[in-house]
Amino acid sequence: MTLPPPSVSLVPTDRAARARERERLIEATAEIAREMLERDLDPAPLPAEARDAEGLAASLELAPGVEGLALEAVLERLRAALATTPTSSSWRFVNQLFGGRVAVATAAEALAAIPNISMYTFKAAGAQVLIERELLLRMAERVGLAGAEGCFTPGGSIANLVALLLARNAAAPEARERGLAGAALTVYTSAEGHYSVRKNAGVLGLGRERVRLVPVDARGRMDVEALARRLSEDRARGLRPVLVNATAGTTVRGAFDPLREVAAVAREHGVRMHVDGAFGGSLALSSSRRHLLDGAELADSFSWDPHKMMGVTLQCSVLLVARRGELAASLDESADYLYQADDDDLNPGHRSIQCGRRNDALKLWAAWLRLGDRGWDARLERQLALAARAAELVAADPALRLLEPPMSINVCFEVRRRSSAAICEKLDREGRLKIGHGIVAGRRAIRLVCVNPDLEERDLAAILAEVKAAAAGLPEADDRAAAEES
Amino acid sequence: MTLPPPSVSLVPTDRAARARERERLIEATAEIAREMLERDLDPAPLPAEARDAEGLAASLELAPGVEGLALEAVLERLRAALATTPTSSSWRFVNQLFGGRVAVATAAEALAAIPNISMYTFKAAGAQVLIERELLLRMAERVGLAGAEGCFTPGGSIANLVALLLARNAAAPEARERGLAGAALTVYTSAEGHYSVRKNAGVLGLGRERVRLVPVDARGRMDVEALARRLSEDRARGLRPVLVNATAGTTVRGAFDPLREVAAVAREHGVRMHVDGAFGGSLALSSSRRHLLDGAELADSFSWDPHKMMGVTLQCSVLLVARRGELAASLDESADYLYQADDDDLNPGHRSIQCGRRNDALKLWAAWLRLGDRGWDARLERQLALAARAAELVAADPALRLLEPPMSINVCFEVRRRSSAAICEKLDREGRLKIGHGIVAGRRAIRLVCVNPDLEERDLAAILAEVKAAAAGLPEADDRAAAEES
Numbered sequence: 004m005t006l007p008p009p010s011v012s013l014v015p016t017d018r019a020a021r022a023r024e025r026e027r028l029i030e031a032t033a034e035i036a037r038e039m040l041e042r043d044l045d046p047a048p049l050p051a052e053a054r055d056a057e058g059l060a061a062s063l064e065l066a067p068g069v070e071g072l073a074l075e076a077v078l079e080r081l082r083a084a085l086a087t088t089p090t091s092s093s094w095r096f097v098n099q100l101f102g103g104r105v106a107v108a109t110a111a112e113a114l115a116a117i118p119n120i121s122m123y124t125f126k127a128a129g130a131q132v133l134i135e136r137e138l139l140l141r142m143a144e145r146v147g148l149a150g151a152e153g154c155f156t157p158g159g160s161i162a163n164l165v166a167l168l169l170a171r172n173a174a175a176p177e178a179r180e181r182g183l184a185g186a187a188l189t190v191y192t193s194a195e196g197h198y199s200v201r202k203n204a205g206v207l208g209l210g211r212e213r214v215r216l217v218p219v220d221a222r223g224r225m226d227v228e229a230l231a232r233r234l235s236e237d238r239a240r241g242l243r244p245v246l247v248n249a250t251a252g253t254t255v256r257g258a259f260d261p262l263r264e265v266a267a268v269a270r271e272h273g274v275r276m277h278v279d280g281a282f283g284g285s286l287a288l289s290s291s292r293r294h295l296l297d298g299a300e301l302a303d304s305f306s307w308d309p310h311k312m313m314g315v316t317l318q319c320s321v322l323l324v325a326r327r328g329e330l331a332a333s334l335d336e337s338a339d340y341l342y343q344a345d346d347d348d349l350n351p352g353h354r355s356i357q358c359g360r361r362n363d364a365l366k367l368w369a370a371w372l373r374l375g376d377r378g379w380d381a382r383l384e385r386q387l388a389l390a391a392r393a394a395e396l397v398a399a400d401p402a403l404r405l406l407e408p409p410m411s412i413n414v415c416f417e418v419r420r421r422s423s424a425a426i427c428e429k430l431d432r433e434g435r436l437k438i439g440h441g442i443v444a445g446r447r448a449i450r451l452v453c454v455n456p457d458l459e460e461r462d463l464a465a466i467l468a469e470v471k472a473a474a475a476g477l478p479e480a481d482d483r484a485a486a487e488e489s
Numbered sequence: 490m491t492l493p494p495p496s497v498s499l500v501p502t503d504r505a506a507r508a509r510e511r512e513r514l515i516e517a518t519a520e521i522a523r524e525m526l527e528r529d530l531d532p533a534p535l536p537a538e539a540r541d542a543e544g545l546a547a548s549l550e551l552a553p554g555v556e557g558l559a560l561e562a563v564l565e566r567l568r569a570a571l572a573t574t575p576t577s578s579s580w581r582f583v584n585q586l587f588g589g590r591v592a593v594a595t596a597a598e599a600l601a602a603i604p605n606i607s608m609y610t611f612k613a614a615g616a617q618v619l620i621e622r623e624l625l626l627r628m629a630e631r632v633g634l635a636g637a638e639g640c641f642t643p644g645g646s647i648a649n650l651v652a653l654l655l656a657r658n659a660a661a662p663e664a665r666e667r668g669l670a671g672a673a674l675t676v677y678t679s680a681e682g683h684y685s686v687r688k689n690a691g692v693l694g695l696g697r698e699r700v701r702l703v704p705v706d707a708r709g710r711m712d713v714e715a716l717a718r719r720l721s722e723d724r725a726r727g728l729r730p731v732l733v734n735a736t737a738g739t740t741v742r743g744a745f746d747p748l749r750e751v752a753a754v755a756r757e758h759g760v761r762m763h764v765d766g767a768f769g770g771s772l773a774l775s776s777s778r779r780h781l782l783d784g785a786e787l788a789d790s791f792s793w794d795p796h797k798m799m800g801v802t803l804q805c806s807v808l809l810v811a812r813r814g815e816l817a818a819s820l821d822e823s824a825d826y827l828y829q830a831d832d833d834d835l836n837p838g839h840r841s842i843q844c845g846r847r848n849d850a851l852k853l854w855a856a857w858l859r860l861g862d863r864g865w866d867a868r869l870e871r872q873l874a875l876a877a878r879a880a881e882l883v884a885a886d887p888a889l890r891l892l893e894p895p896m897s898i899n900v901c902f903e904v905r906r907r908s909s910a911a912i913c914e915k916l917d918r919e920g921r922l923k924i925g926h927g928i929v930a931g932r933r934a935i936r937l938v939c940v941n942p943d944l945e946e947r948d949l950a951a952i953l954a955e956v957k958a959a960a961a962g963l964p965e966a967d968d969r970a971a972a973e974e975s
Contacts, residue, residue: 006874006946018530021943025526025592029519032596039603040511044504053615056835063616065623067854071861077593081600081855087616090604098613101845104605106511107563110518113599114567116802117525118576119590126917127584129539130549130573137551157643157804160844168692182696185670198822199844205819206654206842208694210668255826310845316602317847318643333691336684340741340927340936343910344917349542356692358646358685359587359796361803365570368553372566375557388492424829431612431830441826450826457507460492 024074031078032113039085046093049434053087063087089437092455094462098437100254100282103455105314105382111369112316115362122155122360123352125345132349135364138371142307143323145287146280147300152330153323154354155363159281160199162306162322163248165334165356166277167203169304169324170246172333173275179333183208189237190214192248193225193260197279200248209245221444222410223258225249227268234272244274251296252283255441255450257413259283263298275303281320283411285312288379292387292411309367312386312412312454313379319363330354382456386412389453393463402471406443415441415448418474422485423449429473436469446486510560517564518599525571532579535920539573549573575923578941580948584923586740586768589941591800591868597855598802601848608641608846609838611831618835621850624857628793629809631773632766633786638816639809640840641849645767646685648792648808649734651820651842652763653689655790655810656732658819659761665819669694675723676700678734679711679746683765686734695731707930708896709744711735713754720758730760737782738769741927741936743899745769749784761789767806769897771798774865778873778897795853798872798898798940799865805849816840868942872898875939879949888957892929901927901934904960908971909935915959922955932972 052059063084072080091102120128122135135155143151156162167190172179175186188209192200194216205211215237217230234244247269249260262278269276278284278299284307286292287299299305303325310319324330335353347353352360374382390412397405397416406415417423423440424447430436441450449470453463538545549570558566577588606614608621621641629637642648653676658665661672674695678686680702691697701723703716720730733755735746748764755762764770764785770793772778773785785791789811796805810816821839833839838846860868876898883891883902892901903909909926910933916922927936937952 006871006878021592026523028592028596029523029526032599033515033519035600036603037512037515039600040515049615056611056619056831059616060619060623063619065620065854067627067857067861069862071859071864074593074859077855077858080858081597081851084616084620084851084854085600085604088604089606089613089615091606091613092604099607099845101605101607106507106514107560109602109605110514111567112602113518114521114525114571116595116598117522118571118574119587119595119802120575120577121585121587121803125542126923127575127577129535129575130545130570133542133546133549134551134570137546141553157647157847158843158845161643161842164842171694178694178696179691180696180698182674182690182699183669183671183694185668188668197844202820202822202842204668205665206693208657208664208669210664210666212666213668308845316605317607317845334688336688340925343925344914345542356647356650356688357644358683359585359644359794359803361643365567368551368570369563369567371553372563373557373560375553376555378557385492392492428830437612439826439829 027074035082035085039090043090043093046095048095049089050087051434054432054434059087094458094465095435096437097452097466098439100311100452101317101454102452103314103457104316105370105373107373108315108366108370111366115365120362122362123341123350123358125349126343128362131362131364132351134368135351138364138367139321139323142321146284146296146305146307146323148302148305148323148325150327151323151325152327152354153321154330154351156320156322157318157357158320159306159308160202161356162281162320163197163199163277163279164203164206165322166304166306167246168207168333169329170275170277171207171209174243174245187242188213188245189242190246190248191217191230191233191244193217193219193250195219195223195253195255195258196248196250197254197281222407223253223256225260225265227261227264230265231268234268234274238272244272247274247276249276249278251278251280252411254282255413256415256443257283257409257411259295259410262296263301266298266301276301278302278305281306281308282311285309286383286411288376289383290380291384312383313370315367315370319367385456386453389456389458389463390414392460393451393453396463396467400467406446406448412453414451414453415443416451417446417448417485418470420479420482420485421474421477422480423447425477426470426473429477430469435473436466513560521568521571525576529576529579532581535575536573537920539920540918545573580944580951581921582923583938583952584925586797586938587803587940588938589800589943590802591856591859593859594801594852594856597852601851606848608848609827609836609844611835612829614848617848617850618837620854621837624850624853625807625809628807632770632782632791632809634788634791634809634811636813637809637811638813638840639807640816640837642806642808643804643843645792645794645806646688647842648767648806649683649685649763649765650689650692651808652790652792653732654693654819655815656761656763657693657695660729660731673728674699674731675728676732676734677703677716677719677730679703679705679736681705681709681739681741681744682734682736683740683767708893709739709742711746711751713747713750716751717754720754720760724758730758733760733762735762735764737764737766738897740768741899742901742929743769743895743897745781745896748782749787752784752787762787764788764791767792767794768797771795772869772897774862775869776866777870798869799856801853801856805853871942872939875942875944875949876900878946879937879939882949882953886953892932892934898939900937900939901929902937903932903934903971904956906965906968906971907960907963908966909933911963912956912959915963916955922952
């Protein structure tokens with residue numbers, strides 16, 4: 004048996020050729036990165052082609068060939084695809100709960116791809132496991148859960164899924180081994196909480212129907228009396244409540260459920276409380292708004308996505324769990340071929356719903372080193388101030404209507420007598436602005452998320468000007484119709 | 490309300506300072522990347538400090554401060570942490586089912602972090618959604634499931650989880666809405682299949698106990714007659730089989746279950762078949778070994794991790810599903826604030842267990858463009874040839890014992906009269922080699938995974954020399970004891 008020479012196996016024919024390709028790639032990556040970062044500072048509207056899916060697919064020549072391409076040709080294809088891809092760090096993107104970046108986090112994300120290790124064991128991941136552990140300890144301490152355990156998850160929905168799994172297994176300890184056997188387990192979340200609660204109840208075998216959507220008050224916060232009533236009713240009917248999901252930062256309005264009151268009701272009824280802080284958990288680092296998380300220390304578990312308000316590249320999500328040991332009790336398998344060294348504490352794979360798991364910790368660590376606690380506080384303050392300022396600009400403009408003062412960094416508003424949905428759709432179609440809409444107290448409103456702290460007042464003005472220009476070309480609607488159209 | 494000036498919010502005080510930081514980061518990232526890549530070519534053993542968790546944690550100064558650090562100080566910390574992190578692309582790392590890289594994929598991973606978009610909608614992710622769609626179509630076609638739908642998942646365990654969810658919901662259509670009500674649903678996988686099958690049965694409410702571990706034949710392949718017997722017995726007892734999980738590439742031995750025969754038995758019993766090709770699915774691109782996947786076209790679903798044999802950075806995992814519509818039926822939620830434009834087909838969020846989802850497609854696309862189909866075939870051929878050659882070297886060495894000819898790229902062997910576990914532990918502790926062990930036909934063996942095609946014959950020789958040197962320092966054991974120790 005002779006080995007086929009490396010020349011057969013790889014496009015570059017030998018070590019020297021591979022070294023040249025490596026060097027060219029380092030240089031080209033830096034070059035393309037520089038171009039993209041500069042474009043974000045003074046972004047042109049996306050070209051019309053970028054919005055025509057099938058035309059775009061054809062023009063990008065997506066299909067790989069039977070034969071490979073020269074490196075320069077691949078770089079050209081990458082460049083073309085990236086040029087028509089929306090970017091989340093310019094003022095033209097205020098569509099999601101993330102946007103903007105801590106630059107050193109992006110660099111650390113790129114660097115983590117080089118050792119390319121998996122975060123299950125200290126043997127495989129070494130120092131990266133220690134970095135992750137440090138971050139989990141610190142985050143737990145900041146939300147008032149010092150001593151909690153935790154895990155990094157691929158997004159907030161999965162963090163919420165694991166939290167619900169732990170609650171299910173606490174209430175039905177036989178479920179993991181013998182399966183769910185028709186116990187009528189119920190779950191509670193506000194009507195404006197994240198959709199993942201229902202989705203996850205469907206996945207975990209509890210059933211979507213068993214999720215009770217508790218009404219909210221005028222500001223979008225869970226109505227705690229309604230929660231208590233619903234819990235009492237369900238228990239009287241023989242149902243078994245297992246979890247109250249309190250939301251710290253709702254998706255549309257950025258509202259915070261009153262955690263301490265929710266916790267008191269949950270405790271009274273013997274039910275666990277999970278805090279979905281995927282969006283708003285970062286305010287644990289804000290001196291001015293930490294109070295919105297008052298009561299988080301009573302939670303059984305807490306989700307927190309640094310990839311949202313903290314400007315760390317997707318994905319970076321964490322689930323914290325108050326009682327150590329619960330994660331492994333619901334997730335661990337004795338994988339003999341994998342866990343061959345070190346204490347369980349150093350092998351986070353025992354506490355993960357995944358097996359192989361990418362390194363999402365290094366970038367957050369780099370950002371935290373760079374900013375320090377005070378830097379996070381100042382960065383959050385800037386996001387909050389941008390939202391407050393945007394609200395002022397809206398309120399001062401007779402063509403616009405502010406739906407409510409911002410609860411945190413989401414500013415919900417309308418253009419008077421115009422459909423919010425139609426405005427957003429037009430802005431997107433024309434490549435001018437990525438912005439979305441949602442329902443606020445029964446009215447459909449435009450949602451401006453002030454999550455990118457690098458925006459300045461002139462960017463807010465430019466965003467509102469785009470919105471008004473788009474609205475000007477749309478038919479007038481009466482007040483009720485404008486708010487209801489979707 | 491005045492905005493706090495950007496100087497308050499961010500460590501760099503203004504646009505010019507931010508531009509300087511950006512430029513320095515691009516340059517430093519390139520520099521550190523170059524150092525790491527060069528180190529991989531001629532890797533020194535990891536320093537002893539790297540294996541002492543608490544000493545290492547102290548020396549790396551992990552705790553972020555109240556005040557932030559200057560950029561250069563952060564870069565130094567990053568450099569130090571990365572210098573003690575194992576890397577998966579040198580010959581000293583043969584511990585996992587991944588290792589080695591297609592260089593342009595690593596570059597594309599870094600570039601994808603800059604636009605930093607989430608893959609739920611065409612509105613947010615644009616061209617990246619089209620790239621993902623192209624890859625899913627192509628991968629489906631290659632495993633014989635042309636017309637299948639698919640999704641990218643955060644790892645193969647989650648791909649298997651979704652596959653089992655679909656099977657559960659097909660068998661118990663009320664489960665998603667009303668919950669699992671004690672139907673005794675059973676699942677079948679080989680005794681050497683991946684642990685995620687049992688773990689996922691625990692998560693989804695089926696119960697770990699309900700997973701039947703079907704015996705394997707002498708080569709580690711599922712015993713199809715035993716499967717048929719177990720299905721008959723379970724059905725006779727009133728249980729309800731929902732899924733047979735066939736493995737294409739087992740974790741320890743790299744064995745392939747006989748898919749066509751498994752499919753026939755599954756069909757006869759009215760049970761779905763999932764193929765766990767997380768490891769071996771890539772052989773769909775190999776002209777010499779495509780036959781190992783014969784019968785995959787009969788699968789209801791198929792997992793495939795390009796981050797394993799295809800050298801694409803973690804994570805890059807795909808689940809293919811034969812019947813279009815099944816993913817959304819089990820996963821979709823109508824998230825009004827999110828899906829505001831375009832057909833469902835262009836919004837992959839409807840088919841994902843996640844909400845926000847990172848871009849794992851661009852890197853695979855870049856690699857495929859560079860290599861073309863023929864390049865993949867040649868790259869796989871090189872991996873297979875390395876395994877065959879390593880097996881020859883082992884077989885020719887009187888101090889070693891080859892447990893079996895490699896089924897694909899895993900070479901399982903022992904050092905005669907020495908404990909495999911103790912050898913691996915010592916090599917790890919001394920920083921010389923990351924290599925693991927597993928059970929092969931009742932004997933504990935060292936597992937050498939030949940997944941990095943850039944290794945050369947001298948690297949295989951160096952690996953075996955390290956193993957023998959470590960063994961030489963260990964006490965002799967009799968043949969039975971050496972194979973049983975763990």
